[in-house]
Amino acid sequence: MAYHIAVGARYGTALVHDSIVTPFAVRPAVAPALSAAAYLPLKPPWQGVATLDASITRISRHDSDGTTTNLGRLSTIMFCVGLRRDISKKLSAGLDIGGLKYLPADETGIFNLGAGPLAGVGGLVMEWQLSPGLAIEARYDIHQFTTPALDAEGFTSATLVQRVTLSLAGGTSSEP
Amino acid sequence: MNRNRVVLGLLGLLAACDTAQAPLRTCARCSYDFADTVPPTTALVFSWPENRLPVRFYADPRGALPSLVTLAIGAWQGQFLYGEWSGVPVPDSTMADVVVLWAGGVPPPDVPPDQGPPVDACAGETSDPVAVFRDSAGTHVHIVLTPRGGFSDAQVAACLRRVVIHEFGHALGLLRESDSTGDIMYEGPTVTAPSERDRNTAEILYHTPATVAPR
Numbered sequence: 001m002a003y004h005i006a007v008g009a010r011y012g013t014a015l016v017h018d019s020i021v022t023p024f025a026v027r028p029a030v031a032p033a034l035s036a037a038a039y040l041p042l043k044p045p046w047q048g049v050a051t052l053d054a055s056i057t058r059i060s061r062h063d064s065d066g067t068t069t070n071l072g073r074l075s076t077i078m079f080c081v082g083l084r085r086d087i088s089k090k091l092s093a094g095l096d097i098g099g100l101k102y103l104p105a106d107e108t109g110i111f112n113l114g115a116g117p118l119a120g121v122g123g124l125v126m127e128w129q130l131s132p133g134l135a136i137e138a139r140y141d142i143h144q145f146t147t148p149a150l151d152a153e154g155f156t157s158a159t160l161v162q163r164v165t166l167s168l169a170g171g172t173s174s175e176p
Numbered sequence: 177m178n179r180n181r182v183v184l185g186l187l188g189l190l191a192a193c194d195t196a197q198a199p200l201r202t203c204a205r206c207s208y209d210f211a212d213t214v215p216p217t218t219a220l221v222f223s224w225p226e227n228r229l230p231v232r233f234y235a236d237p238r239g240a241l242p243s244l245v246t247l248a249i250g251a252w253q254g255q256f257l258y259g260e261w262s263g264v265p266v267p268d269s270t271m272a273d274v275v276v277l278w279a280g281g282v283p284p285p286d287v288p289p290d291q292g293p294p295v296d297a298c299a300g301e302t303s304d305p306v307a308v309f310r311d312s313a314g315t316h317v318h319i320v321l322t323p324r325g326g327f328s329d330a331q332v333a334a335c336l337r338r339v340v341i342h343e344f345g346h347a348l349g350l351l352r353e354s355d356s357t358g359d360i361m362y363e364g365p366t367v368t369a370p371s372e373r374d375r376n377t378a379e380i381l382y383h384t385p386a387t388v389a390p391r
Contacts, residue, residue: 018198018258021383026258061258069226071259110257146196149257154199 002039006137008167009033010055015145016110016159024063026110028074031057033165045086051096053078073105078121078141089129096123100143113148120144133172139165207377208359211384212306212351222305222388223261223349223381224273230262231348234272239282241321244336248344251360255375260382261348269316273390274347276319276340283323289334294366297327298335302346310388319343338365345374349381 010033014025035053042048054077061069080098087093099118104111123141130136144158201207212220224231235245242265249263256262269275299322308314321340323332342365354361354377360370361377370378 017196020201020379024258069259108253108262109259112254112257150196153257155196156199157196159196 001041002172004035004037004039004135004169004171006035006037006167006169007032008137008165010057010163010165012057012163013161014159015059015161016150016155022064024061026059026061026071028057028059031055033167035167037169037171039084042083047084047092047094049082049084049094049096051078051080051082051098053080071109075103075105077101077103080121080123082123082125084125084127091129092127094125094127096125096141097121098123102145102147110147110149113152116147127169133170135169137165137167137169139163139167141165201376201380205373207373207380208354208356208361209352210350210377210381212304218387220306220310220351220388221349221381221384221386222309222351222390223384223386225386225389226259228273228390229259230264232266232271232273233263233276234266234269234274235276236278236282238278240285240287240333240336241276241278241282243285244321244340245276247337248340251341251369252344252348252378255370255378256382257379260379263344263348272316274317274319276321278322279320280322280324283332283336284329287329287333289337290328290330291334292331294338295327295331295335296324296364297331298323298339300339300343302343304351305347305349305390306351306388309390313391315391317347319347338368341365341368341370345370345378348378349386350374350377 010031012028014027016026018024033053033055035051037049037051040048056073056075059071059074061071078098078100080096082094082096084092084094098121100121101118102115104115121141121143123139126138128136142160142162145161146155146158214220233245233249235241245265253262266272301320303318305317308317321336341360345361350361353363356362356373357366358371359374360367361374
């Protein structure tokens with residue numbers, strides 16, 4: 001069993017697209033992301049992995065005239081399980097599935113009726129080994145975003161949110 | 177070749193799913209007029225700009241007025257999804273943007289509102305923000321609530337809860353009355369909270385460029 005802690009930066013696409021007189025979007029800022037992962041050796045070249053991930057960001061309304069309005073702080077917490085496969089000596093790649101929960105700092109605006117249920121999330125991960133126990137990790141994941149307040153407003157479907165995270169990961173190595 | 181097609185297809189699917197369908201707010205009966213006009217064509221649109229939020233409300237501390245102000249702030253703030261408007265009570269009238277006062281006596285506090293049919297047991301009046309900020313040197317909007325005699329305390333309490341939300345609607349820029357009894361902005365409101373039409377109208381107002389700004 002090996003463990004990794006990763007610290008990085010995360011970009012996410014818009015949570016909401018709406019139009020009231022003019023179009024606008026609600027977007028998260030680039031955010032710090034922290035994750036911890038446990039790797040379980042399987043039949044080589046495969047490994048199982050369980051990941052707990054958290055990030056804190058600010059969300060803003062971006063109007064079509066270029067103005068932005070701060071809408072407060074928003075945290076996410078995600079738990080995933082997946083598989084990793086060594087592609088070369090230094091490169092590995094894998095798939096994750098799991099659940100993601102939004103945790104708004106204030107129950108206002110799009111969160112004024114709560115944050116809604118756990119969202120299913122799927123991800124792709126690539127890891128480049130810099131040295132034993134140190135790696136660069138690139139992660140892409142997708143999930144659907146909606147809230148009870150957006151449902152009440154008349155949104156009939158959720159927004160597909162895509163996130164990209166670039167992290168530096170360090171920890172114990174699974175190699176003997 | 178087939179693998180490329182699959183990848184392109186998946187990317188196309190992601191792009192197609194990216195945007196949820198936003199609700200329609202501008203159909204004929206989805207909202208009502210909020211702007212005043214100066215004939216023939218000058219529209220007077222008032223809203224509180226982002227740099228004046230949260231709007232500061234001072235309430236006469238007597239009776240139930242502080243709790244009525246808190247009720248009305250919450251009722252309107254909850255209508256906005258995207259940070260367009262917010263309000264906060266303040267303890268000092270010199271710090272306030274909007275001053276809320278009693279006229280004609282103070283009804284007893286802590287009276288549960290009557291659950292019967294709405295009756296006209298109170299009145300409310302709001303100074304026109306356009307008149308305050310465009311046509312005079314005023315710096316505050318005033319809201320005055322008046323309990324009427326001949327009704328029970330519970331009927332007055334119920335009326336005040338409706339009317340304070342109605343008057344706050346005027347103070348945040350809904351300058352006109354609604355033509356529908358289902359809306360809190362109907363003259364002599366009979367409902368207890370902003371309707372979907374009230375919400376649509378307030379949202380449209382706060383995404384429309386204002387022609388009158390607070391001082």
